[in-house]
Amino acid sequence: MQLPACLRSGLAIAAAALSLPACGSDNKTLYTDADYERRAVVDVKTFIQDNLDQFAAATVALQAAAPEPDEDGWSATSDKEAVDAMKAEWKKARQSYERVEGAIAVVFPDLDTSTDARYDAFIEAKADDDLFDGEGVTGVHAVERILWADEIPQPVLDFESPLLNYSPAASPATEAEAAAFKDELCERLRADAEKMQTDFEGLALDAPSAYRGVISSILEQVEKTSKAATGEEESRYAQYTLADMRANVAAGVETYAAFQPWLLTKGAEGADVDKAVVAGFDRLSSAYDAIEGDALPPLPEGWSDEAPTEEQLATPFGVLFSLVERESDDAMPGTLAHDMTRSADLLGIDELP
Template sequence: MYIPACLRSGLAIAAAALSLPACGSDNETLLSDADYERNAVVDVKAYIQDNLDEFAAATAALQAAAPEPDADGWSATSDEEAVAAMKAEWKRARQSYERVEGAIAVVFPDFDYSTDARYDAFIEVASDDDLFDDEGVTGVHAVERILWADQIPEPVLAFESALPNYSPAAFPATEAEAAAFKDELCARLAADAETMKTEFRLGFALDAPSAYRGVINSILEQVEKTSKAATGEEESRYAQYTLADMRANVAAGEATYEAFQPWLLTKGAEGAEVDKAVLAGFNRLSSAYDAIEGDALPSLPEGWSEEAPTEEQLATPFGELFSLVKRESDDATPGSLAHDMTRSADLLGIDQLP
């Protein structure tokens, strides 16, 4: 169960042999910077652990939902109920992973690759003619590509089919392919998720830069997720789930910021000003995302050009979203969320990641 930040901070302080009054007391100002930093990291670790637990549970449930292998494999028509169950568990896994992606990319870089790299990143290294085994292309997007094999958007097909080492997406067509999907590809994803969950719980070290700067990096990458939609390269491209990914990234940023917020508010007038700016930035992004129905990015306007969009294109739902995300993700633009998050990290003395 996720324990509120105030209570977790009290537990962390007690563990450090400090005697403090209840949360909300004026005497909390007696905490040192080191105390605030330690408490914030404890809170973030609890948040990450909750989501890793959920990720492991969802990937295991996805594997369990896969149909038992039979002679003609399975498809969205012949095994509609099972495919729907797998898709639901895939989305649950995706949400939990995207809420901790910023930190996982730092603390588990190898697992971040094996579980979250895109199809084009894998086949740039080597071809992968067997879609269903646990080698070559693996992870959530390998599973996604199979589950939505009959619904892949045309821009995605155009992009991927032009890549060297490309193999078309497909449902398992034989008993052997269905068995490999369940017992190799899905099992590998579930095993990687379980390993991350267990290693993190056993005391994996997490410091403030990994916890905080990792989330900042996730905010910086929001613009990439809209930019790549124009070329069919967006992240959750087969399920058309990229906007849901972005919502989860922002939710993670807000949760992480909440853990560090009490520390920032000890930094006088500047801390209060930066806090107000960061909260406003999160509100701008989350409000824009929530105003769009569904889990997919809005449709691209005809003739869209990121380098030279027209006023008419920028006035479309996609153009408006792109413009907002481009600004909020630019840490060189004063007043953007990325800029103000960086200011908050600098004010707290949280170092840049290597």
């Protein structure tokens, strides 16, 4: 994931600033902090809306790709073409949502839960014995769990099967289950995506939601790697967690680019912070791009987050974990999370409630 030129070129930043509303006299153009903030929030809102539009479209296509219900339901073997089509649309939906997750979790917390909560979070309070309806366990991971039911990794099974209220993943085995999957579970995801899409259009986004939300996504990168050790990682059934992380960073890059011209008005300190943030994004992006595929690297045998050995840390997973753990630490100077927080503080963007 190559960083966009706007993060590297002072000329591009200067050009972007020219689109801001002007004020002043004697042919001098003056821009206030409010002008820069307004322009940044507009750009981020456009980016989020575009991705919500893509998310909604992918959920529609996923539902449409579901096989017509028949007496023996469907499976990845008996309806391979249709299942492969659903998986492709699921990945499109996942990418679009992960690019806006930071802001959506802030502005639509209930929809974020119904759309993106993990299986274990749903069943913690109540069992859900019907995998295919639109109640209880819902969202992208509920659909993912069914689409990849025949290839769930053993560590994931080891984590989930002892959970209270656990039900094994399965493909629809009857006409009724196949119909429920398409008309209830997929429909619930489609409806939630559409509600986000339409409600966000009229929303007055603010700078903390736009900027601090992305910082929250950066802070959560380490959780996505650390939970791999116990089978709890996010897109665990499709083995798509690294793709999620790439999308989170891509969103951070886009959001930061919108605020970058404003930060560069803050003198030498702003320039220093900008240089540090760009370098941090480059470190994460380069590390993610160096790994082939969409899954996290295999865990070293005997891996422990608390006491990894030097040999384990030298493996591809260990190298990635160490980098992500460091860059997600906002208390450590020189990390991406720390420098993003510095930039928000310098701009006067308030903490999220």
